[in-house]
Amino acid sequence: MNPNTAMAAVMPDTYEFYWNTSATKAFEKLADAYKDFWTPARREKAKALNLTAAQVVTLASIVDEETNATDEKPTIASVYYNRLQKGMLLQADPTVKFALQDFGLRRIRHGHTQFDSPYNTYQYKGLPPGPICTPSVKSIDAVLNMQQTDYIYFCARLDKPGYHAFAATYAEHLVNARKYQKRMNELGL
DSSP: OOTTTGGGGSOSSOOOOOTTOOHHHHHHHHHHHHHHHSOHHHHHHHHHTTOOHHHHHHHHHHHHHHOSOGGGHHHHHHHHHHHHHHTOOOOOHHHHHHHHTOTTOSSOOHHHHTOOOTTOTTTSSSSOSSOSSOOOHHHHHHHHTOOOOOOOEEEEOSSSTTOEEEESSHHHHHHHHHHHHHHHHHTTO
8 A cells, every 4th residue: 555545445434433542443443344345255356357456446436436326337347447458548537527626527628638647547547546535335346346348438428317328439439429518518518
């Protein structure tokens, strides 16, 4: 662990501490929760993906910020994983929001993607240096149990808010993206 990945060791849960709990005891409790979560089965799944636990959590943090639709998280995870495997830029909008520290952005524009930060996956290949949030267990498990797809692209759907249209080719993606952009422009967003 390093300062960027330290938050990957904090498992999403509710922790009870008394006012006089020492820092050592607090960190021990967090470490125990981490050990309990990362069972041998989960570690094997991460290893099969050729990812460390911290990398799984980092990828899950992007998935977590990308959608609240639990049933879609394994598909979103597959898109990013496929991009990683192909050596492509992740081009994950949530990483731009994190890099800019502007969490209210509703539409990422070209100018936003030019911001220089190791967290900006439009600028830097691979995963960012660490998680961009503390992802839910559902998002972590979505990465560990992601669907096997050939998808490389996705675009938000306005006809089904919170969901995405997936594509295996850039041509398919452009059709989806143009529909989305047209509708966003019509709405003045």
